[in-house]
Amino acid sequence: MNIVVCLKQIPDLQQIRIKDRRPLLEGAPLIFGDMDKSALEEAVRIKEKAKGTKVTALAMGGAKLKDGIKEALAIGADEAVLLMDPPFAGSDTMGTARALAKAIEKLGEHDLILCGEGSTDNYSGQVGPRLAELLDLPQITYVRELEIEGNKLKAVRNMEESFEVVETELPALVTVADEINQPRLASLRDILKAARKPVQEWTAADLGLSEDEVGAKGSAIETVSNLAPEQERKQVVFKGDLDEVTENLINALTKEGVLGR
Amino acid sequence: MAEILVFSEKDDLAFELVSKGRELGAALNVGVAAALLGEGAGARSDEYFAYGADRVYVAHHPALAHFHAEAFAEALYQIAQKNDAQVLLLASTKRGKELSPRVAQKLGAGCVTDATAVEVQDGNLLVSRYALGGNTVASEFIKTPHKVIAVMPKTFELGAKEARQGEVVTVDLDLKEPRTRIVERREKAGEAVNLEEAEVLVCIGRGLEKKQDLGIIEELARALGAEIGCTKTLCSDYQWLSEDRLVGLSGKKTSPGLVISVGISGQIQYTVGIRGARIAVAINKDGQAPIFALSDYGIVGDLYQVVPKLVEALRAA
Ligand SMILES: Cc1cc2nc3c(=O)[nH]c(=O)nc-3n(C[C@H](O)[C@H](O)[C@H](O)COP(=O)(O)OP(=O)(O)OC[C@H]3O[C@@H](n4cnc5c(N)ncnc54)[C@H](O)[C@@H]3O)c2cc1C
Numbered sequence: 001m002n003i004v005v006c007l008k009q010i011p012d013l014q015q016i017r018i019k020d021r022r023p024l025l026e027g028a029p030l031i032f033g034d035m036d037k038s039a040l041e042e043a044v045r046i047k048e049k050a051k052g053t054k055v056t057a058l059a060m061g062g063a064k065l066k067d068g069i070k071e072a073l074a075i076g077a078d079e080a081v082l083l084m085d086p087p088f089a090g091s092d093t094m095g096t097a098r099a100l101a102k103a104i105e106k107l108g109e110h111d112l113i114l115c116g117e118g119s120t121d122n123y124s125g126q127v128g129p130r131l132a133e134l135l136d137l138p139q140i141t142y143v144r145e146l147e148i149e150g151n152k153l154k155a156v157r158n159m160e161e162s163f164e165v166v167e168t169e170l171p172a173l174v175t176v177a178d179e180i181n182q183p184r185l186a187s188l189r190d191i192l193k194a195a196r197k198p199v200q201e202w203t204a205a206d207l208g209l210s211e212d213e214v215g216a217k218g219s220a221i222e223t224v225s226n227l228a229p230e231q232e233r234k235q236v237v238f239k240g241d242l243d244e245v246t247e248n249l250i251n252a253l254t255k256e257g258v259l260g261r
Numbered sequence: 262m263a264e265i266l267v268f269s270e271k272d273d274l275a276f277e278l279v280s281k282g283r284e285l286g287a288a289l290n291v292g293v294a295a296a297l298l299g300e301g302a303g304a305r306s307d308e309y310f311a312y313g314a315d316r317v318y319v320a321h322h323p324a325l326a327h328f329h330a331e332a333f334a335e336a337l338y339q340i341a342q343k344n345d346a347q348v349l350l351l352a353s354t355k356r357g358k359e360l361s362p363r364v365a366q367k368l369g370a371g372c373v374t375d376a377t378a379v380e381v382q383d384g385n386l387l388v389s390r391y392a393l394g395g396n397t398v399a400s401e402f403i404k405t406p407h408k409v410i411a412v413m414p415k416t417f418e419l420g421a422k423e424a425r426q427g428e429v430v431t432v433d434l435d436l437k438e439p440r441t442r443i444v445e446r447r448e449k450a451g452e453a454v455n456l457e458e459a460e461v462l463v464c465i466g467r468g469l470e471k472k473q474d475l476g477i478i479e480e481l482a483r484a485l486g487a488e489i490g491c492t493k494t495l496c497s498d499y500q501w502l503s504e505d506r507l508v509g510l511s512g513k514k515t516s517p518g519l520v521i522s523v524g525i526s527g528q529i530q531y532t533v534g535i536r537g538a539r540i541a542v543a544i545n546k547d548g549q550a551p552i553f554a555l556s557d558y559g560i561v562g563d564l565y566q567v568v569p570k571l572v573e574a575l576r577a578a
Binding site: 011013014016018023092093094097120121122123124125126127128129130132133134138139140141142154158159160161162163164165166167168169172175177178179219220221222223224225226227228229231233234235236237238239242243245246247249250252253254256258259 | 329330331334354355356358359360361362363365366367370371372373374375387390391392393394396397398399400401402403404405439440441442443444445446447448449461485497498504510511518519528529530536539540541542548551553554555556557558559560561562566567570571574575578
């Protein structure tokens, strides 16, 4: 069985600083999104059960992917394909899905495509369904339990009012929720071993894509502004004696007029 | 004729979109239609008209008997194509959110999900959504001729119902049997809660050690006349509370007069859900927790001591 896991490198959101309402991304380290990591973990678990399974990690992004992808290989991907090429820069979900679809087709036969239900940064949830459409696959999203037997796939989806149990036959595209598993941490030994695993780099031209099909040029979205909302909190902190701090708090809230209605 | 096409698997959410669609349509000089798909579709056509739809497309087809994104995307695509609908407005429920990009891909359209505002600017639609985990709000134009927008539920006010007539168009669709099958649905035990309208909110996070301890949080909520909300782990992973109580990026955006965040670190995906609160309070044993910078008042301390004490003091007050 061939599994492709799509991963996106995103800035570590806890480390983004805001200055004059603008996000400063430069200092923030790049990491894979939580749900992308869960997708990878799930692929590796399937591989551990079903002999002869190959897991390919597929990621589009900047030069830092070269280093970042080692984590995915250490966790258990057998090989990686990186889409790193200037024309890809600034791709929106449509361009990204287009490039990923071409790469998956170029990889050849695939049984299961795994994505996170959304990226941890923008959480638009678009790449998975777009990819399913481009590859003409059934899509099963928000998956919290996944079972594969032969070519049968059974998944439990986490919907608003219910858990929905869905079946399909492979090939299929699945997006996972982060509660599906607890991704393992790669050991140093795994990271060293991973250095020997094959990593390919493909350009837009390798995928037969022209420069206006991907990247900023191929983007369907024009972002006019991206600013932090204005907000000031008083940031008064009480600590120390329990009786005192609770009294302080109650007094403060009474003054604010938010108690006792 | 170009038009705005509305769809949600939940009629009540579709009505919000129709109400807004009418306003947008007036500015763009196009009509508003709604797609009614699947079993029982069409039953509430009159309400669609009352909220402002000029016409509804009703489709009954075996492939639409249950919601499968594949079949519903194809149905919407065919309706949009046949009737020259340029703008698709959907509700960003989980189903709406997986449907929108798939139908957008069929239309070669740009798409924005989880939209929190839509307005007409320079003859185009300017759409806002949270970005960077909730750190920022992005405003975006969709540049493609077709535009698909999935709007967060309850973003738009329901318009007033008017006695209006509309056209019911029964559509014949060419659909394949979906490749996915629903074999079971386990309903979640959910009480109806409406966090968006709560005046006081107590939110609990992973600082709570076990489900049984929810009792002390319930007591605090009772003393304050508050509703209880929670962070993602407590409802999605532990299932201690229903997902209706999730506050944050993937849950409710609340705007109470007072919110008290208990045992919550204050990661951005949570705090975006309490941004609308007038007064924010945090109780956390870690004085360095980011939640304190996003609060008006804070107590550094163990919730197992602070909360009972607070309940006692509130009762005495
Ligand atoms: C795309 C995406 C969407 C998300 N959407 C949401 C969302 O809508 N809502 C949401 O909540 N999360 C969401 N998350 C998850 C979010 O990133 C955080 O993981 C989550 O909010 C953390 O919850 P927490 O604060 O309860 O837990 P933690 O971060 O683990 O914090 C627990 C806190 O409790 C404190 N504590 C522990 N014991 C005690 C004690 N005895 N007394 C007092 N304090 C104590 C600790 O000091 C710590 O600060 C989302 C994540 C992603 C990737």
